[in-house]
Amino acid sequence: MRGRIGLSVALVCLGTFAIAQKAPDVSARPPERLVSAVSGDDAASGTTGELRAWVARFRDRALQEGVDGAVYDRALQDVAYDAQVVRRDRNQAEFTKTIWDYLDTAVSDVRIANGKAALQKWNGALSQIEETYGVEKEIVVAIWGLESAYGTFRGQNSVLNSMATLAYDGRRAEFFEDQLLAALRILQAGDTTKSDLIGSWAGAMGHTQFMPTSFQDHAVDYDGDGKRDIWGDDPVDALASTAAYLKHHGWTRGQPWGIEVQIADGFDYMLARRSLRKMPSEWATLGVTRPGGTAVKDYGLASVLLPGGADGAAFLVFSNFAVLESYNTADAYVVAVGHLADRIKGRSAFEHGWPRHLRVLTFDERIELQKRLTSAGYDTEKIDAKMGPLTVDAIRRFQADQGVLPDGYPSLKVLDRLRAL
Structure with missing residues (x-):
């Protein structure tokens, strides 16, 4: 979710979209960060009285930031401490799916069919959005599909109440204070009403799940009605805002997100790292080609x-x-967005299978993996359970020194090798 929680990015009303929906689907966004579970009273300790006292203290800051006093008072006069929101923030579920299990849901037959129906239903507006921002309409639809199942799951929490609760809670005060201020500015600008300013428990809003700060930076009034409305049943402003966001971040029209390739025997897997970039024709000479053996276009x-x-x-x-x-x-x-867009466009499923016999490492195992790698001289730089490029590169170096194929995959076999040192 733009302006995301942890770094981060969610749908057409069932009433108007029921003809196209083959079955209700669900949002398919994996969490972007992992946190340790907190249980008992420590998971959420606060009262509505204490929250309202914090709101009174925060008022001066809001007014200094340009929020009108009357708007502030009306918006937060009935704020109530939401212990469930705090618990969910502190106990975010660990993402324990392999990529293939995730893709099974994220790019399911239902989501593909519903995406094609959504594209057909809104094709006129989406085509205009593509021309305006240079972002392919299938990519926009795919994000819509993953974030909120094409508008079906837009969230029902009061964004003002959730952001105030989480800002008062203090664990990530600066982030949520900024989100609360942005939500107040959205209300002040008249883009929506207090009752309609709803979203997920974490503050992600509308069809494509913008956080309030990202809404402020990137949302657009594409239909020209004077409001940047990403919450209503008409998704046009939300879809255009998503395209505007991607354009701002450097989207190149006509360039794929990625293309499936085959790796020839003898390929040096130490080259398979995000920091090393070559033209596809150069990769072809190293044994990286389309599944049929031809070079990927440059x-x-x-x-x-x-x-x-x-x-x-x-x-x-x-x-x-x-x-x-x-x-x-x-x-x-990212792979799910790209592949869903390709499937909506009518392209085929991936040709290569997945190692479905493998399981994902647990949170504790990933922490152990990073600690053991670092202790063995393969510094992951962070011990956070995230299997990002730094950890993958550390695994690859360790595998190379062990004389095994250095693909960088965080498997149980790698962890067992480290345990055996």
């Missing part, structure tokens, strides 16, 4: 991505991959 500089290790599907990913990462940093999410 759309631009690309790097090799192996999200399932050497036994899974492989991709050449371009700069648009990084643009999608600005919406959500999880590789699984």
Whole structure:
């Protein structure tokens, strides 16, 4: 969610979209950060009285930031401490799916069919949005599909109440204070009403789940009605805002997010890192080609991505991959957006399978992996359970020194090798 929680990016009303919906789907956004569970009273301790006292103290700050006093008072006069929101923030579920399990849901037959129906229903507006911002309409629809199942799950929490509760809670006070101020400015600008300013428990709003600060920076009034309305049943402003966001972050029209490739025997897997970029024609000389053996077109500089290790599907990913990462940093999410867009466009499923016999490491195992790698001289730089580029590169160096194929995949086999040192 733009202006995201942790770094971060969510749908057409069931009443107006029921003809196209084959079955209710769900939002398919993987969480972007992992936190340890907090249980008992420590997970959420506060009262409505204390929250309202904090709101009274915060008023001066809001007015200094340009929020009208009357707007502030009306918006927060009935704020109530929401213990459930605090618990959810402190106990965010650990993302424990492999990429293939995630893709099974994120790019399901239902989501593809509903995406094609959504594209057909809103094709006129989406085509105009594509011309305006230079972002392919299928990409916009795919984000819509993953974030809110094409408008079906837009959230029902009061954004003002949630942001005030989380700002008062203090664990990430600066972030949520900024979100609260942005939400107040949205209300002050007249983009929506207090009752309609709703979203997820974490503050992500509307069809494509903008955080309030990202709304302020990137939302547009595309239909010209004087409001940047991402909450209503008409998704046009939300879809245009998503395209505007991607354009701002450098989307290149006509360039793929990524293309599935095959890796020839003898390929040096130490080259398969995001920091190394070559033209596809150069990669072809190194054994990285389309599944049929032909070189990928030179759309631009690309790097090799192996999200399932050497036994899974492989991709050449371009700069648009990084643009999608600005919406959500999880590789699984970006691959899902790109692949869903391709499937909505009518392209085929991935040709290569996945190593479905493998399981994802647990949170504790990922922490152990990073600690053991660092202790063994392969510094991951962070001990946070996130299997990002730094950890993948550390794994790759360790594998190379162990004389095994250095694909960088955080498997139980790698952890067991480290335990055996």
